[in-house]
Amino acid sequence: xxxxxxxxxxxxxxxxxxxxxxxxxxxxxxxxxxxxxxxxxxxxxxxxxxxxxxxxxxxxxxxxxxxxxxxxxxxxxxxxxxxxxxxxxxxxxxxxxxxxxxxxxxxxxxxxxxxxxxxxxxxxxxxxxxxxxxxxxxxxxxxxxxxxxxxxxxxxxxxx
Amino acid sequence: xxxxxxxxxxxxxxxxxxxxxxxxxxxxxxxxxxxxxxxxxxxxxxxxxxxxxxxxxxxxxxxxxxxxxxxxxxxxxxxxxxxxxxxxxxxxxxxxxxxxxxxxxxxxxxxxxxxxxxxxxxxxxxxxxxxxxxxxxxxxxxxxxxxxxxxxxxxxxxxxxxxxxxxxxxxxxxxxxxxxxxxxxxxxxxxxxxxxxxxxxxxxxxxxxxxxxxxxxxxxxxxxxxxxxxxxxxxxxxxxxxxxxxxxxxxxxx
Numbered sequence: 001x002x003x004x005x006x007x008x009x010x011x012x013x014x015x016x017x018x019x020x021x022x023x024x025x026x027x028x029x030x031x032x033x034x035x036x037x038x039x040x041x042x043x044x045x046x047x048x049x050x051x052x053x054x055x056x057x058x059x060x061x062x063x064x065x066x067x068x069x070x071x072x073x074x075x076x077x078x079x080x081x082x083x084x085x086x087x088x089x090x091x092x093x094x095x096x097x098x099x100x101x102x103x104x105x106x107x108x109x110x111x112x113x114x115x116x117x118x119x120x121x122x123x124x125x126x127x128x129x130x131x132x133x134x135x136x137x138x139x140x141x142x143x144x145x146x147x148x149x150x151x152x153x154x155x156x157x158x159x160x
Numbered sequence: 161x162x163x164x165x166x167x168x169x170x171x172x173x174x175x176x177x178x179x180x181x182x183x184x185x186x187x188x189x190x191x192x193x194x195x196x197x198x199x200x201x202x203x204x205x206x207x208x209x210x211x212x213x214x215x216x217x218x219x220x221x222x223x224x225x226x227x228x229x230x231x232x233x234x235x236x237x238x239x240x241x242x243x244x245x246x247x248x249x250x251x252x253x254x255x256x257x258x259x260x261x262x263x264x265x266x267x268x269x270x271x272x273x274x275x276x277x278x279x280x281x282x283x284x285x286x287x288x289x290x291x292x293x294x295x296x297x298x299x300x301x302x303x304x305x306x307x308x309x310x311x312x313x314x315x316x317x318x319x320x321x322x323x324x325x326x327x328x329x330x331x332x333x334x335x336x337x338x339x340x341x342x343x344x345x346x347x348x349x350x351x352x353x354x355x356x357x358x359x360x361x362x363x364x365x366x367x368x369x370x371x372x373x374x375x376x377x378x379x380x381x382x383x384x385x386x387x388x389x390x391x392x393x394x395x396x397x398x399x400x401x402x403x404x405x406x407x408x409x410x411x412x413x414x
Contacts, residue, residue, distance in 0.1 A: 033280075033281045033282055033283050033290055034281075036208065036211065036213060036280045037212050037213060042205060042208075045212070046202045046205045046206050049198045049201050049202040049205070052198060053202070053376065056372070057376060060369040060372055064373075067366065107365040107366055108365070109365075110365035110366065110368070111365040113365075113372070114191055114354075114363055114365060114368050117191060117194050117195055117198065117354075118191070118351050118354045118355055120194070120198045120347070120351070121197065121347035124198075124348075125219075139276070140213065140216060144219075147348070150227060151348065154223060154227040154352050155352055155355055155356075
């Protein structure tokens with residue numbers, strides 16, 4: 001759109017390909033635009049999400065495998081009944097999930113995976129606060145810190 | 161894929177198709193929303209589709225809204241709320257349909273948006289070009305986000321259906337940016353409610369686990385697909401979902 005197409009370095013905002021070169025534009029995808037926030041902060045946010053999701057999926061899949069081997073998912077109407085009703089084997093605390101998982105209890109491993117998943121977006125906010133603080137973006141460090149405080153407040157209010 | 165989280169599909173599917181208890185279905189759907197958000201967000205952040213500044217600035221409004229919603233929950237009739245929000249969604253759908261061109265020129269200047277450095281650009285593979293856009297009406301957007309947060313707190317929904325129209329109609333973000341930014345934001349609100357559901361024992365690992373894996377895979381696929389679709393198509397899909405959810409809320413309210 002702008003005439004800056006000769007600058008190919010990825011951090012120029014409007015570095016877009018020359019329209020005549022349709023087959024292989026000079027800069028495509030993410031590199032066509034500069035990171036809106038600081039690049040290391042953006043990368044850290046992306047990785048915090050990716051790592052959280054990966055750990056959680058590993059735990060869930062490991063737990064599911066253990067459950068299958070142990071026959072918890074095994075067919076039959078008796079099991080179906082427990083799946084479709086509210087029952088008490090659900091670990092409700094971090095501690096219960098941890099001890100269960102340490103004993104190789106399948107459902108507890110899955111529960112731990114779910115907990116890691118729940119924590120992932122919250123960790124992402126923490127990473128944002130630290131990241132913005134490190135690159136001295138005071139305004140956004142303050143904004144994300146406020147989000148974190150409000151989030152903690154809502155967790156406190158609703159668990160009371 | 162549309163910045164919603166998929167909660168609206170998971171609950172009816174689990175209860176109707178598998179006969180799973182509604183409480184556990186809602187618990188699993190909250191997990192699904194967190195999985196969708198986090199799973200797709202990393203891809204969207206990498207592609208620089210998400211407007212991270214808009215997301216973080218508006219999270220203040222949504223989380224405050226969710227806090228209010230949780231605090232006043234029970235004081236307001238849920239059926240009345242459902243009717244009000246159902247009507248709001250259908251009006252929002254009409255508004256989004258009217259803005260079909262998805263144009264971002266002639267955006268009124270906004271001092272607050274300048275100060276918060278919200279303006280940005282993204283690369284659109286469907287158009288093969290960089291799309292630069294300006295953000296406007298930040299206070300109006302923040303108020304709508306507050307309502308969106310309160311609605312999710314009160315009605316137990318992800319709130320994406322309210323967040324996307326707020327960013328689209330008030331702040332004039334391109335539709336791909338508003339859907340990916342909404343997707344980024346819903347993780348935080350959903351995680352807060354998910355923690356509460358977990359503490360109550362509403363999240364059964366044997367149900368939520370497979371649901372999380374499934375929605376995560378779906379979210380990854382959706383995240384690959386979305387950038388390639390045309391903005392107009394994304395908008396049309398979103399309008400259809402808005403109308404359906406709006407009608408469903410009206411039906412629940414009446």
